[in-house]
Amino acid sequence: MKRKEKIRLATLATLLLLVWAVQIIPGWGEFYARSVYPVISYPLASFASIFPFAIGDLFIFLCILSLIAYLIYAICKKKNWKRTVLHIIEFLAWIYVWFYIAWGLNYSQNSFYQRTQIPYSTYTPENFQLFLNDYIPKLNESYPQTMTFDQETLLEETVKNYLQISDSLGINRLLLKSPRVKTMLFTPISSMVGVSGSMAPFFCEFTVNGDVLPSQYPATYTHELAHLLGITNEAEASFYAYQVCTRSHTPAIRFSGYFSILNHVLNNAYRLLSEEEFETLQTSIRPEIIELACTNHTYWAEKYNPLIGSIQDWIYDLYLKGNKIESGRKNYSEVIGLLISYQNRNKQE
Numbered sequence: 472m473k474r475k476e477k478i479r480l481a482t483l484a485t486l487l488l489l490v491w492a493v494q495i496i497p498g499w500g501e502f503y504a505r506s507v508y509p510v511i512s513y514p515l516a517s518f519a520s521i522f523p524f525a526i527g528d529l530f531i532f533l534c535i536l537s538l539i540a541y542l543i544y545a546i547c548k549k550k551n552w553k554r555t556v557l558h559i560i561e562f563l564a565w566i567y568v569w570f571y572i573a574w575g576l577n578y579s580q581n582s583f584y585q586r587t588q589i590p591y592s593t594y595t596p597e598n599f600q601l602f603l604n605d606y607i608p609k610l611n612e613s614y615p616q617t618m619t620f621d622q623e624t625l626l627e628e629t630v631k632n633y634l635q636i637s638d639s640l641g642i643n644r645l646l647l648k649s650p651r652v653k654t655m656l657f658t659p660i661s662s663m664v665g666v667s668g669s670m671a672p673f674f675c676e677f678t679v680n681g682d683v684l685p686s687q688y689p690a691t692y693t694h695e696l697a698h699l700l701g702i703t704n705e706a707e708a709s710f711y712a713y714q715v716c717t718r719s720h721t722p723a724i725r726f727s728g729y730f731s732i733l734n735h736v737l738n739n740a741y742r743l744l745s746e747e748e749f750e751t752l753q754t755s756i757r758p759e760i761i762e763l764a765c766t767n768h769t770y771w772a773e774k775y776n777p778l779i780g781s782i783q784d785w786i787y788d789l790y791l792k793g794n795k796i797e798s799g800r801k802n803y804s805e806v807i808g809l810l811i812s813y814q815n816r817n818k819q820e
Contacts, residue, residue, distance in 0.1 A: 527671020
């Protein structure tokens with residue numbers, strides 16, 4: 472083995488051990504999220520902002536293409552199969568290390584309740600009903616005359632509101648004055664699997680699906696920006712998006728925040744409330760909002776591919792569970808529990 476190869480493999484082994492140590496040793500994950508990640512993410516995000524397209528999406532595509540090309544090359548040239556496998560394993564190991572050091576170790580940070588010191592409120596029908604009594608009037612009142620908003624205004628209000636809540640709600644301060652959102656390179660494929668936005672961890676870059684509707688765009692934008700700030704938990708990202716959007720002075724942005732959790736509210740209500748109570752809840756929501764929700768559902772259903780979507784759901788569920796999100800994809804709906812706990816804490820103060 473050549474000297475350069477030994478150094479490379481020793482470096483890789485050291486980084487792998489470091490990643491695993493952060494994941495295992497209590498406190499190291501929180502230290503990474505608060506002290507290391509901001510230092511790493513700033514230059515990566517600044518570099519990514521130079522490009523008008525999503526370099527994270529392109530990077531993943533090129534990695535997959537490179538693996539396929541290398542396999543074809545190895546087969547055609549009849550390369551030693553053991554050495555070929557070892558090269559592939561090393562390549563994947565470097566990707567693994569990059570992913571976790573650049574962003575993925577945020578999965579090991581403290582939970583929302585630990586970071587904010589907000590007491591957990593038991594998810595009961597009574598607590599849920601109290602939440603509904605507050606949420607539904609605000610949702611109805613927020614319905615705007617038009618769903619239009621200015622992109623620059625969205626950026627300004629998002630930056631301002633994230634800075635406002637960062638210290639009290641346990642999220643990193645936004646270091647970039649003008650974080651640049653990108654449109655997904657493979658929007659049609661993303662729509663086929665039901666993905667409206669993503670966080671590209673390799674370059675700390677957040678993207679929004681080009682098919683996202685105006686009523687959903689601000690909430691998706693702020694949700695993915697929460698991931699850029701180091702939030703890995705999907706429910707927590709939705710919580711922060713809700714807090715940021717509903718604080719907006721722009722009607723369409725504020726409505727998007729309230730509207731973003733409506734499906735979770737209805738799903739939980741269907742499970743927790745009686746049939747009569749559920750029907751009463753539905754009739755209490757403005758018909759324009761119900762119609763908009765149905766229209767949006769139809770819009771996405773027409774783009775969704777059940778086979779590819781179910782495969783993506785299965786893979787993403789395994790990915791989340793493998794990164795300490797025990798509820799997997801069900802984690803999205805847990806945003807209601809966070810909002811109930813936050814509401815109860817505020818009432819006690």
